[in-house]
Amino acid sequence: MPNGPVTSILMGGVGGQGVILASKILAHVILEHGYDLKISEIHGMAQRGGSVLTHMRFGSEVNSPLIEAGQADYVMASEKLEAWRWLPFLRPQGTMVVNTQEIKPVPVILGVQKYPANIMEAMTALVGRQIGALHAVNALEMATNCGQPKAANVVLCGVLALSLPFPLESYLAALEAAVPQRFLEQNKKAFQAGYYYFPKN
Amino acid sequence: MKKELMSGNEAIARGAFEAGVRFAAAYPGTPSTEILENVALYKEMDAQWSANEKVALEVGIGASLAGSRVLVAMKHVGVNVAADPLLTFAYTGVNGGLVLVAADDPGMHSSQNEQDSRHYARLAKVPMLEPADSQEAKDMVRDALEMSEEFDTPVMLKSSTRISHSQTLVSLGEREDVPVKPYEKNIRKYVMVPAYGRLRHVVVEERMNLLRKFAEQSPLNRIEWRDRKIGVIAAGICYQYVREALPDASVLKLGICHPLPPKLIEEFAAGVDKLYVVEELDPFMEEQIKAMGIAVTGKELFPLIGEISPNIVADKILGQPLTGALEVPGYCDEPVPMRPPVLCPGCTHRSVFYLLRKLKLVVSGDIGCYTLGSLAPLEAMDTCICMGASISAGLGFEKGNPDLKGKVVSVIGDSTFFHSGMTGIADVVYNRGTTVTMILDNRITAMTGHQHHPGTGQTLKGDPTVALDISAICAALGVKRVREADPFNLQELEGVIREEIAVAEPSVIIIRRACTLLDKGPKDKYMINRDACITCGSCMKLGCPVISKNDEIISIDPSLCVGCAVCVQVCKVDAIEKVGGGNA
Known part of the structure; x- marks a missing residue:
């Protein structure tokens, strides 16, 4: 059983984006390495295009399933505005993984509110100060190139995996366990597209 | 032993399976819905959606009286609907054990109010158990059924959004074969006319005394002695928050939130310098503890509204939250647009x-x-x-x-x-x-x-x-x-x-x-003919998330359109056309 403190991963997305599969893959890998794990999800209205949020915490022993403001070691956002929304939940020097896709929320569509401009520029300016690392990819485009546009979150999961202490083979095994055979190859490709996008430091 | 990651709801279903439940009923309601969906996956258990929660409990009552172990599940407001049978079923008692799961929704993630179900246990004079993770959720289904049969009472199991929809590790066990108990007609016990109701009310009050004694001894309630400067009484998810925020504090962890164990609480109170009770929503435990003449701090510090969290616990008891939000210059200048749930593209409503x-x-x-x-x-x-x-x-x-x-x-x-x-x-x-x-x-x-x-x-x-x-x-x-x-x-x-x-x-x-x-069939797609569109905004009054306006141009997102063509019918200038098919 590994020792040490609890690692917190916050995953934010939009209903219907498939945040659930990404958390499944990570959970499989984390458990295989003998950690305690707690996942908390808010769903119910998620199918109707609302924000969805998954809290994942792992370590030798986890008490609270919740990640609060300033506590996430990693924020994985499936959409730019969701990255901005959950940015205050990142701990100082934490890692932000973001899909640069833009999905307009209804208040923006209705013209009641504006989609914040320059989110990526604002976050880039924080790197080295508040944010430890910012990994931004166009996950939708990358997943589409792998033949499965629905695998954008799997691409993102691959990007996140590069910063986590688990080997690539564990993730591929998790994909085999979680994804139906007929979608497996595209999902593996999508994961590796994310995994190899940034140089490992 | 095999361990699996399970949501509280999956674990409750597993608990029903292992404890020999034969029949389960519910009406769907967030955050309780997945309990029955998971029960239905076990071929050993019969499970049904009932027309409403009252009907679900009544069918469950019949199945219990007939001799089976039974689980009935609902969200907190569902208990309002089922309250009528519940309060009299408390008088008749059971034959096969019956557990009633009530899933609260503090914070109202998907509910119209945030009532506290624990009051129903007190009102109905039935015991209530409160698990703190999925393992306990599974185990407490069996505990509840055993208590139900030992004390001849329905037993409530209180969940919440954070228990039902959090996944934690669970050790799996085998199914215990619990045979159907013989049914014996017993008019004085099961027919609640005034004459028999009066007799049963005496039994109910005697039973509460026995349950209080049981709660004093039960391993479901336990004192965890650590540093004695701070002592906290907590149940359910609040126990986890207290452990997270105050790892050194002594804790009285209550698995039975009704009835409370007065002697155990007195012993704990006497052993710590300062006593707190941390509970979401109402001061349910606090008021009873104060009525015992014990000094305790609760809602003077903690909110009556919404969820509690480790940061709130640390802030209120230690005077400082564990962490604050990441400081981002200029973050609060402009509010981040919310993403409220909306009617789907193509919604029939x-x-x-x-x-x-x-x-x-x-x-x-x-x-x-x-x-x-x-x-x-x-x-x-x-x-x-x-x-x-x-x-x-x-x-x-x-x-x-x-x-x-x-x-x-x-x-x-x-x-x-x-x-x-x-x-x-x-x-x-x-x-x-x-x-x-x-x-x-x-x-x-x-x-x-x-x-x-x-x-x-x-x-x-x-x-x-x-x-x-x-x-x-x-x-x-x-x-x-x-x-x-x-x-x-x-x-x-x-x-x-x-x-x-x-x-x-x-x-x-x-x-x-x-x-x-x-509707999984092939879908038409529509687009707006920019030459014809006069940007009057009629189509935008539909609130369809597929139609948006940018720089005075209204457009339809073809990747999300499912072709309901309602917008075509509200357009005053016939500017909305089927993709690849001319005018609709």
């Missing part, structure tokens, strides 16, 4: 609310996806209280204000109609109302994630069954004007609404089309 707004009618609403018709830009709902209230409250609107007569429409979904809408229709007909009831029949319980109901022709176990006919039911309830309309034909629908509003007698319009998420 959208056109209804568009027309109700257009016709300026008073709309008595109900609980379901269609409650989203109250949000901008549709904003076509005047009230929403509880399941089934639309039809009866609609009648009240015209009874309470003569000016509103002939302007009131009650809107209810198909599942909600079976839940508690039929009695409202009977009331409208019987009391000479003239309201129009619109039944939005999308052939499924959509909001909670597509559960079957008496109108769909399929059971929870997947077996075919009779599909109850809503038109025939309304006719049988005495409604002479029962109409049907297609929500995707705006002109027809508007005509039907206008006709039915005009007549001075009760009428029902059944808006029938399957939930768009169930």
Whole structure:
């Protein structure tokens, strides 16, 4: 059983984006390495295009399933505005993984509110100060190139995996366990597209 | 031992399986829905969606009296519906054990109120267990059933959103074969007329005393001695928050939140310098502890509203939260746009609310996806209280204000109609109302994630069954004007609404089309012809998330359009065209 403190991963997305599969893959890998794990999800209205949020915490022993403001070691956002929304939940020097896709929320569509401009520029300016690392990819485009546009979150999961202490083979095994055979190859490709996008430091 | 990651709801279903439950019933409701969906996966257990929570508990009562171990599940507000049988079932007691799961929703992630279910345990005088993770959720189903049979009482198990929808590790066990107990007729125990009820009330009060003694000794309640400067009493998810925020504090962890164990609490209080109670919502434990004459701090510090968290615990007890938000310069200058839930692209409800707004009618609403018709830009709902209230409250609107007569429409979904809408229709007909009831029949319980109901022709176990006919039911309830309309034909629908509003007698319009998420067939796509579009914004009044306006250009996102063509019908200049197919 590994020792040490609890690692917190916050995953934010939009209903219907498939945040659930990404958390499944990570959970499989984390458990295989003998950690305690707690996942908390808010769903119910998620199918109707609302924000969805998954809290994942792992370590030798986890008490609270919740990640609060300033506590996430990693924020994985499936959409730019969701990255901005959950940015205050990142701990100082934490890692932000973001899909640069833009999905307009209804208040923006209705013209009641504006989609914040320059989110990526604002976050880039924080790197080295508040944010430890910012990994931004166009996950939708990358997943589409792998033949499965629905695998954008799997691409993102691959990007996140590069910063986590688990080997690539564990993730591929998790994909085999979680994804139906007929979608497996595209999902593996999508994961590796994310995994190899940034140089490992 | 094999360990699996399970949500609290999956674990409760597993607990029912392992503890030999033979029958389970529920009406879907967030955050409890997945309990019965998971029970249904075990072939050893019979499981059913009931028409409502009262019916679910009553069927469960029958199954218990007949001799089976039973689980009944519902969300917190469902217990209101089931309260009538619950409070008298507490008198009769059980034969086979019965556990009633009530899932609270502090913070109202998906509910209309945040009532605290623990009061029902006290009101009904039945014990209540409260798990702190999925392992306990599974184990406590067995504990509850054993207590139920030992003390001859229904037992409540309280979950919450954070227990039901959090996944934690669970050790799996085997199923215990619990045979059906023999049924013995016992009129004095099971027929609650006044003479026998008086006898049973004595039993209930004696039972509470025995349960209090049981709670003093039960391993479900335990003291964890650590540093004695701070002592905290907590149950359920709050126990986890306390452990996270105050790892060095002593804790009295209560697995039985009703009845409380006075001696154990006294012992704990005497052993610590300063005593706190951390509980979400009402001061349920706090008030009882104070009534024991024990000094304890609770709601002076902690909120009555919403969820508690480790940061709140640390802040209130230590004077400082564990962490603060990451400091980002300029972050708060502009509010981050919210992403509220919306009616889906192609939702069959959208056109209804568009027309109700257009016709300026008073709309008595109900609980379901269609409650989203109250949000901008549709904003076509005047009230929403509880399941089934639309039809009866609609009648009240015209009874309470003569000016509103002939302007009131009650809107209810198909599942909600079976839940508690039929009695409202009977009331409208019987009391000479003239309201129009619109039944939005999308052939499924959509909001909670597509559960079957008496109108769909399929059971929870997947077996075919009779599909109850809503038109025939309304006719049988005495409604002479029962109409049907297609929500995707705006002109027809508007005509039907206008006709039915005009007549001075009760009428029902059944808006029938399957939930768009169930329709897996090929979809048309529409686009806006920019040359023809005059950007009048008529289509935007539908609030369809697919249609947006950028730099004075209105466009349809082709990746999300599902081709309902409602927007085509509201466009004044025929600027919306089928992709690849010319004018629609």
